[in-house]
Amino acid sequence: MVKPPAWTYDGIRPGAVLGSASITVDNSFVERWLRLYAGEPDTRPDLPAGMAMLIVMRSYAQAVSPRPPGNVHASQRLTIHRAPRVGERLTTTVRCQDKEMKKGRRWVHLAVDTIGEGGEPCYHGIITSIWAR
């Protein structure tokens, strides 16, 4: 299978959707998260609030792939609208909000929206990265 080309700065157009990804977070995934962060076992039906950024980043990594090696995250903003349920199918769309060259660096601002089953918003974020090439 031929690998698609990596997303480059020149190939990213402001306003365009770069991709979307759907994931379902099950109990085993939550347990791996809790092991990493030494969290207490959680039997609640909702995902731990601390997992929000991870869900966004995992979805982003799937939706915008491949990315050039060496990208660096510069800043982020995340609003949590509601905590998804364990086992809920979550769909994230990544759109380029803007991009700019500053001091020779390639800045890319991506708007990330995660919705749950039924289209209810869960997360809204802005990820700003310095693109490697």
Place this chain on the structure above:
Amino acid sequence: MPARRAIPLLPRSLRVGEEQVKAYAELSGDYNPLHLDEDFARGTPHGARIAHGTLSLNLLWQSIAATYGDDAIAGCTLEVRFIKPVYLDDTVITRSADAEDADGTLAVSVENQRGETVISGRLRLAA
């Protein structure tokens, strides 16, 4: 209903070792060689492997959830800048101001074991 008042965050800390970086790469699906490949990282301005920025950022969300409770998270906005890289074997800890500012936001941060700020940001609670 009166607006919720911000209170200092309960601190959370994490030692960022090899095991944590690999586990986070698998959880996030982010296999950037900057985090995983020593040879690649040596050729970057960082000079060595660094941890995923969001590995430390998640700790801030953990602090927020521990302080206010998972049920109070809906409507919260956290805005941060990544100030310094976190290198392997660093230990990071979350911090916050004692009270919110006039604009209703709470200054929050993540520091490394040398007291250097690696993430700086502001938390706005739900109205």
